[in-house]
Amino acid sequence: MKKHYFWVGLLSISILVFFSCKNTNDVSSNESNTTNENTKVTPNIFQVSISGMTYMPDTVTATIGDTVIFTNNDIVPHNVTEINNHWASPTLNPGDTWKTVVDSSSDYYCSLHLVMKGRISAK
Amino acid sequence: MKTLKTTLLTFAIILFSIFNSNSANAQEKPQLTDPEIASVAVTANQIDVDYAAIAIKKSSNKDIINFAKTMQTDHLAVIGMATKLAEKLHVTPKSNAVTQSLLDGAKKMKSDLNSKSGKAFNKAYIDNEVAYHKSVIQAVETILIPQTKNSELKDLLIKVLPSLKVHLEHALMVQKNFK
Ligand SMILES: [Cu+2]
Numbered sequence: 079m080k081k082h083y084f085w086v087g088l089l090s091i092s093i094l095v096f097f098s099c100k101n102t103n104d105v106s107s108n109e110s111n112t113t114n115e116n117t118k119v120t121p122n123i124f125q126v127s128i129s130g131m132t133y134m135p136d137t138v139t140a141t142i143g144d145t146v147i148f149t150n151n152d153i154v155p156h157n158v159t160e161i162n163n164h165w166a167s168p169t170l171n172p173g174d175t176w177k178t179v180v181d182s183s184s185d186y187y188c189s190l191h192l193v194m195k196g197r198i199s200a201k
Numbered sequence: 202m203k204t205l206k207t208t209l210l211t212f213a214i215i216l217f218s219i220f221n222s223n224s225a226n227a228q229e230k231p232q233l234t235d236p237e238i239a240s241v242a243v244t245a246n247q248i249d250v251d252y253a254a255i256a257i258k259k260s261s262n263k264d265i266i267n268f269a270k271t272m273q274t275d276h277l278a279v280i281g282m283a284t285k286l287a288e289k290l291h292v293t294p295k296s297n298a299v300t301q302s303l304l305d306g307a308k309k310m311k312s313d314l315n316s317k318s319g320k321a322f323n324k325a326y327i328d329n330e331v332a333y334h335k336s337v338i339q340a341v342e343t344i345l346i347p348q349t350k351n352s353e354l355k356d357l358l359i360k361v362l363p364s365l366k367v368h369l370e371h372a373l374m375v376q377k378n379f380k
Contacts, residue, residue, distance in 0.1 A: 130360075131367040153282060154275040154364055172278075190271045193370040 127151050133196035140180045141201050147177040161185040231299050239287045240294035246276040248307040255314050256326045264375050265323050324379040334369040
């Protein structure tokens with residue numbers, strides 16, 4: 079009987095924690111959206127996952143000052159090289175992350191796998 | 202009109218017999234166990250690492266060297282993953298007829314590559330990379346993946362496929378400069 083109460087208690091706590099976390103997330107993402115639309119104080123952060131030999135998403139539409147974070151989730155090393163070599167990441171081994179602040183529209187590719195391409199489109 | 206119909210019918214019959222003979226050939230496809238598949242996978246990757254080493258030593262073309270370095274890095278990464286997984290699954294890669302025919306082919310190709318230099322070497326290397334990746338992709342898709350029993354080994358082969366395809370596209374791109 080005692081054991082029974084323990085499990086019910088644990089379950090209710092988990093449910094509470096789950097919902098409170100969910101709420102916090104919702105609120106914070108709402109806040110950052112409002113801030114950006116109205117005052118542009120907080121730059122946005124965009125995530126690009128490198129996986130299955132592609133940049134996902136392969137096009138990011140951002141505002142100058144925003145940050146793009148690249149994470150190599152693939153099985154082999156890659157890099158992110160601006161097409162005219164204006165900037166380039168170091169070699170990103172599986173698990174590595176690299177970020178860049180958007181200062182203009184850029185096409186980029188992977189200099190290790192020339193057919194891998196992506197674009198940052200600056201608004 | 203009647204001739205056209207007959208021609209089309211003949212075509213259809215020919216196509217049908219080609220497909221039929223292909224499916225009959227399916228029975229002649231090598232049947233491999235997981236330890237044998239592991240051996241084929243490691244060997245196929247090692248052969249491309251070896252070709253790359255020859256290219257890095259012999260070529261002075263920057264596109265060829267860049268491609269060869271990527272082949273070394275990527276195929277060594279795959280060998281690393283396959284070896285680790287085989288250890289984890291207590292699978293000892295087992296040499297077999299397919300491994301042997303891969304090694305025989307590679308032996309000939311390496312001596313051919315070693316006998317060439319300059320432009321002729323670059324062309325021979327990249328032509329072989331195109332052909333080799335095509336045949337490895339086909340073997341992985343039609344023999345290795347379908348025949349693998351262990352799901353983790355199968356997943357690894359599926360994960361490797363996009364890199365093989367991107368290598369092929371990259372090789373085709375480099376090949377255009379060596380016509
Ligand atoms: Cu890459």
